[in-house]
Amino acid sequence: MGxxxxxxxxxxxxxxxxxxxxxxxxxLDPKVVEIxxxxxxxxxxxxxVQKGDYxxxxxxxxxxSSFVSANVHSSVSGTVLDVxxxxxxxxxxxxxxxxxxxxxxxxxxxxxxxxxxTLSGKEIIEIIKNAGxxxxxxAGFPTHVKLSPPPExxxxxxxxxxxxxxxxxxxxxxxxxETPDLVIKGLQILMHALNVPNGYxxxxxxxxxxxxxxxxxxxxTGIKVVGLRTKYPQGAxxxxxxxxxxxEIPSGGLPMDIGVVVNNVATVATIGNLFNTGMPLIERxxxxxxxxxxxxxxxxxxxxxxxxxxxxxxDGYNGTPGKLLLGGPMMGVAQMTDNxxxxxxxxxxxxxxxxxxxxxxxxxCIRCGKCVSTCPAxxxxxxxxxxxxxxxxxxxxxxxxxxxxxxxxxxxVCPANRPLLQTIRVxxxxxxxxxxx
Amino acid sequence: xxxxxxxxxSPHIRSTETTQKxxxxxxxxxxxxxxxxxxxxxxxxxxxxxLSIVSAMAAEALSQKIRKVPITVDDFSAVVTGLLLGMNLxxxxxxxxxxxxxxxxxxxxxxxFGGLGxxxxxxxxxxxxxxxxxxxxxxxxxxxxxxDAVSSATTLGILKEGLNVPVPSxxxxxxxxxxGCIGETSALxxxxxxxxxxxxxxxSIRIPGLYIGTVAILTFIITxxxxxxxxxxxxxxxxxLGAFFMATDYASSPITAKGQVIYAIxxxxxxxxxxxxxxxxEGVSYSILLMNVVAPLIDKYTKPRVFxxxx
Numbered sequence: 221m222g223x224x225x226x227x228x229x230x231x232x233x234x235x236x237x238x239x240x241x242x243x244x245x246x247x248l249d250p251k252v253v254e255i256x257x258x259x260x261x262x263x264x265x266x267x268x269v270q271k272g273d274y275x276x277x278x279x280x281x282x283x284x285s286s287f288v289s290a291n292v293h294s295s296v297s298g299t300v301l302d303v304x305x306x307x308x309x310x311x312x313x314x315x316x317x318x319x320x321x322x323x324x325x326x327x328x329x330x331x332x333x334x335x336x337x338t339l340s341g342k343e344i345i346e347i348i349k350n351a352g353x354x355x356x357x358x359a360g361f362p363t364h365v366k367l368s369p370p371p372e373x374x375x376x377x378x379x380x381x382x383x384x385x386x387x388x389x390x391x392x393x394x395x396x397x398e399t400p401d402l403v404i405k406g407l408q409i410l411m412h413a414l415n416v417p418n419g420y421x422x423x424x425x426x427x428x429x430x431x432x433x434x435x436x437x438x439x440x441t442g443i444k445v446v447g448l449r450t451k452y453p454q455g456a457x458x459x460x461x462x463x464x465x466x467x468e469i470p471s472g473g474l475p476m477d478i479g480v481v482v483n484n485v486a487t488v489a490t491i492g493n494l495f496n497t498g499m500p501l502i503e504r505x506x507x508x509x510x511x512x513x514x515x516x517x518x519x520x521x522x523x524x525x526x527x528x529x530x531x532x533x534x535d536g537y538n539g540t541p542g543k544l545l546l547g548g549p550m551m552g553v554a555q556m557t558d559n560x561x562x563x564x565x566x567x568x569x570x571x572x573x574x575x576x577x578x579x580x581x582x583x584x585c586i587r588c589g590k591c592v593s594t595c596p597a598x599x600x601x602x603x604x605x606x607x608x609x610x611x612x613x614x615x616x617x618x619x620x621x622x623x624x625x626x627x628x629x630x631x632x633v634c635p636a637n638r639p640l641l642q643t644i645r646v647x648x649x650x651x652x653x654x655x656x657x
Numbered sequence: 658x659x660x661x662x663x664x665x666x667s668p669h670i671r672s673t674e675t676t677q678k679x680x681x682x683x684x685x686x687x688x689x690x691x692x693x694x695x696x697x698x699x700x701x702x703x704x705x706x707x708l709s710i711v712s713a714m715a716a717e718a719l720s721q722k723i724r725k726v727p728i729t730v731d732d733f734s735a736v737v738t739g740l741l742l743g744m745n746l747x748x749x750x751x752x753x754x755x756x757x758x759x760x761x762x763x764x765x766x767x768x769x770f771g772g773l774g775x776x777x778x779x780x781x782x783x784x785x786x787x788x789x790x791x792x793x794x795x796x797x798x799x800x801x802x803x804x805d806a807v808s809s810a811t812t813l814g815i816l817k818e819g820l821n822v823p824v825p826s827x828x829x830x831x832x833x834x835x836x837g838c839i840g841e842t843s844a845l846x847x848x849x850x851x852x853x854x855x856x857x858x859x860x861s862i863r864i865p866g867l868y869i870g871t872v873a874i875l876t877f878i879i880t881x882x883x884x885x886x887x888x889x890x891x892x893x894x895x896x897x898l899g900a901f902f903m904a905t906d907y908a909s910s911p912i913t914a915k916g917q918v919i920y921a922i923x924x925x926x927x928x929x930x931x932x933x934x935x936x937x938x939e940g941v942s943y944s945i946l947l948m949n950v951v952a953p954l955i956d957k958y959t960k961p962r963v964f965x966x967x968x
Contacts, residue, residue, distance in 0.1 A: 230672070232670060232672070233670075387670065458964060458965065462964075468964060468965045469964075469965050470965045470966075471963050471964070471965040471966045472965075473965065541662060542662070542663055543662055543663045543664075543665075543669065544662050545669060549667075549668060549669045549670040550667060550668045550669075550670070551667050551668070552667060552669065553667065554662070554663065554664040554665055554667075554669065555662065555664070556662055556664055557662070558662075570669075572663075572669070574663075577662075577663040578663075579663065579665055580671050583676060583729070583732075583773075584676075584771075584772055584773045584774045584775070585774045586676050586679070586734075586773055586774040586907050586908065587774050587907045587908045587912060588679065588907045589907065589912035589913075590674075592912050592913060592914075592961070593861075593914070596964065597963060597964045598961045598962060598963050598964045598966075599961075599963060600912065600913070600960065600961065602912060619960070620963045620966075623963045623964065623965070623966075626667075628667050628668030631668050631671070632668050632670065632671055632672055633672050633674070634671075634672075635672075635674040635675050635676050635678070635679055636675075636676050636774075637671060637675075639666065641666065641667065641668065642666040645666065
């Protein structure tokens with residue numbers, strides 16, 4: 221099968237060499253975990269434990285307050301030190317701080333689920349919902365919401381994102397190499413739940429070993445493992461679906477509009493593990509890397525482990541850190557401090573040196589049009605950005621600013637270092653605000 | 658933690674491409690043909706090239722100083738403009754002419770409209786058009802190759818006027834041992850430069866390919882399928898230089914793919930119309946300038962289909 225891809229995109233340096241061959245190492249005994257009540261897109265959870273309570277591994281500590289929300293569970297056993305507000309990647313928010321007693325006592329509710337083939341779709345989705353599963357690729361969208369399309373939108377295809385197109389990150393790569401069966405099982409569970417005939421796993425061809433391993437694991441299941449051309453943003457939802465199925469999500473639409481559900485491989489592996497052991501989403505793998513880190517690693521950690529602790533586990537900073545990102549360098553979010561918890565959607569901790577962190581000096585646009593030819597959404601970033609800078613958001617909207625997927629290809633490729641995506645984001649916010657009025 | 662972390666909007670990495678590198682690549686791509694011009698027309702050609710480059714850089718610095726904006730002479734864009742203008746002049750022009758031309762290109766066409774990226778016409782071509790209009794005799798006096806002040810028509814001039822002199826061969830036109838402006842004669846070296854720019858990703862084949870293709874096809878048809886004349890029309894005039902180096906000017910060409918197609922074909926048609934039916938033997942300059950002016954309009958009507966939009 222030839223390599224599949226989308227139109228547009230860029231070729232940033234992969235920067236994966238430092239960690240792609242490193243097996244996942246466990247760091248499962250943090251002294252303290254700080255579990256945020258909001259680790260997902262949607263409403264924050266209500267804490268259901270108090271200071272002084274003893275909690276066990278897998279016990280519910282925050283309960284979802286609405287449909288678009290996701291439960292959070294304790295990742296360790298121990299005593300709740302406090303329930304208070306502190307810095308998180310989503311802002312100043314409520315966290316449950318638990319001192320780990322190191323005993324890893326598992327909560328009574330954690331028992332292996334029955335064979336998924338005997339369960340109905342509704343029951344499976346309920347189990348996933350209770351386990352607080354969210355999109356682990358970075359966005360953190362509650363998975364049960366994705367799996368609950370309205371009846372008029374039947375789903376026939378599930379696409380797993382194993383592209384890992386962000387430079388530096390290798391956690392999905394290692395996950396596919398080391399636990400391919402969990403990925404396959406998770407996907408089979410979802411295909412059964414939604415009664416879907418087609419399952420795809422898209423993997424960029426800079427990970428030939430992962431393609432091979434997954435193909436082997438998928439043999440006999442009917443699941444198709446597809447090699448994708450290594451190009452950013454190959455793992456963007458719309459681009460991934462196009463590459464795998466040749467279908468375009470209508471402008472302004474969702475994957476379900478064309479009968480597709482997309483999930484990250486890590487999310488699905490967690491679902492596989494959930495049905496094997498009953499354990500909700502309390503640990504995940506992330507890549508701690510960058511020139512600013514002494515010993516880059518792929519780490520399996522407990523949700524709520526302070527980022528600072530993960531960095532210490534990698535022998536600390538390599539000199540003075542210049543920039544700290546949660547996620548990859550293209551779409552990751554820069555943080556002001558390392559004093560915040562790693563969460564369900566923390567796929568990477570990337571540290572730049574001060575030299576790498578230097579902000580580029582923008583110069584005049586030379587109208588080279590590279591942003592236009594690279595935009596995977598087929599927009600004209602040059603125009604949207606120019607209108608945004610003039611506060612002319614109506615015009616920015618005419619140029620389809622809302623179709624921007626914020627992949628950052630335009631800013632990356634711009635020879636004049638224009639803040640293209642940054643200004644387009646401003647336009648998007650203004651346009652949405654105006655629509656709400 | 659003690660140190661201060663930089664916080665900024667994603668993406669956090671940038672390509673290593675810069676405006677300076679792009680303009681330097683264009684300069685590099687022009688050099689072989691320019692050097693051949695000096696070989697072909699003698700040291701006076703070098704003087705003219707140097708004068709036009711230096712005065713373009715000086716004009717850039719001066720006008721940026723007056724405009725109180727950062728002086729960016731080191732970005733090579735003024736070098737490109739000066740070099741292109743010099744290559745578009747006959748070797749016999751008086752030495753003050755390149756200075757006037759460069760000053761006009763940079764101060765009036767480029768900086769007065771906002772500087773780099775804001776010129777609505779190719780500065781070097783606009784300056785050339787101004788010079789032709791103002792000093793028509795100086796701008797159309799051709800010196801025979803490596804001969805002393807013997808006036809010699811350009812190839813296209815010979816074809817147009819039906820002069821009773823031998824028409825140069827296709828090989829001469831390809832190598833560049835023919836009459837014409839300093840830097841336009843060697844089609845081969847200009848093509849080499851063009852290929853370099855495409856290889857480096859500075860330009861795409863779309864504009865030059867369609868422009869040259871349109872000229873070739875139309876000429877072939879109009880001349881009653883005369884291969885010799887068609888080849889000379891493609892190789893001997895300013896078409897190769899114009900198509901690869903002037904029509905592809907970022908600021909004055911459309912940014913959409915569809916727009917570039919319309920723009921390139923438009924230039925091809927206008928060039929052939931001027932050459933075949935107009936008053937001048939050569940139509941490359943005016944065709945590019947005319948299409949430069951409509952480029953914003955073309956962009957407006959060729960917005961790309963958004964991903965997931967109606968096909």
